[in-house]
Amino acid sequence: MTGAPVTAVVLNWCNEHDTKACVDSLEQQDYPALSVLIVDNGSPDGSGPRLHARYPNAGYLQTGQNLGYAGGNNRGMKQALDDGAEYVLVVNNDTVLEKSCVRELVQAVRGEEGVGAVGAKILRYDAPDRIWFGGGEFDRLRAIGRHIGENLVDANPAEREVRDVSFLTGCGLLIPAETLRKVGVFRDDFFAYCEDVDFCLRVSRKGLRLVYAPAARLKHRVPPVGALLSPMQIRFRDRNRRRIVRLHYGLLDTVLFAVWFYPTRVALIVKYALQGEVERVCGVMRGIVEA
Secondary structure, eight states: OOSSOEEEEEEESSOHHHHHHHHHHHHTOSOTTEEEEEEEOOOTTSHHHHHHHHOTTSEEEEOSSOOHHHHHHHHHHHHHHHTTOSEEEEEOTTEEEOTTHHHHHHHHHHTSSSEEEEEEEEEESSSTTBEEESSEEEETTTTEEEETTTTSBOSOTTOOOOEEESBOOTTEEEEEHHHHHHHOSOOGGGOSSSHHHHHHHHHHHTTOEEEEEEEEEEEEOOOOTTOOOOHHHHHHHHHHHHHHHHHHOOHHHHHHHHHHHHHHHHHHHHHHHHTTOHHHHHHHHHHHHOO
16 A cells, blocks of 8 residues: 555445445545545434445444534544544545545645645536536625536536635545544534534634635536425525624624525525425525534
């Protein structure tokens, strides 16, 4: 095995088909020092044990319950650190990595100073010539991460220049072990959505850089363009935006966020109510009131 040890954490919850495709792509990487850790989030369909049997050379961790994206990945990251990983790759199980992805991510970290985390270029699985994530920006007014170039044609598929950004998505994120020791893992109580925003803010607060490495590429299975968020997505996204404000904002930014957030949520409630979308109305309301 050559190179710094990297552990890829792949979180599964009742999605055996996509998880297999992701692990297969990890096993085909051209980075010899890569190991895979499959974390099953208490899947009730039995997919966890089947994946464990299918990939005997991969690590396996059973959480016993659905801890969400944050909690499940946290268990995996902590296990990876205990096992001696120098880098931890958090990667969505509904992604497929190009053969050189891990190597390019590691090279980006090792070739730059003060890097706290590095993100890949992420393309749409259903339209691999179009970008899903081409670097990110933290939108302070809306307390959310914005994807640069989302749904645009990948006009420069051979680009290699590493650049600093203010947000990286947790969909494909390489984190040095030292960053995790300094900053910690995701916040368990976020459960899902915006845990990567909070993590990036904490990394930046420690004076570490967030960098985007476009030569590292993967494809992500995402909903069709224009698809509505599910009630669960609405609830957790908005609840966690409010948590980010409480954790990271001063008085002025908190007021500015409130002036934008609450009127737009009321408008969404009216819109969904007129459309008869009762569950989405409930999702918005829960996102407003949950602590």
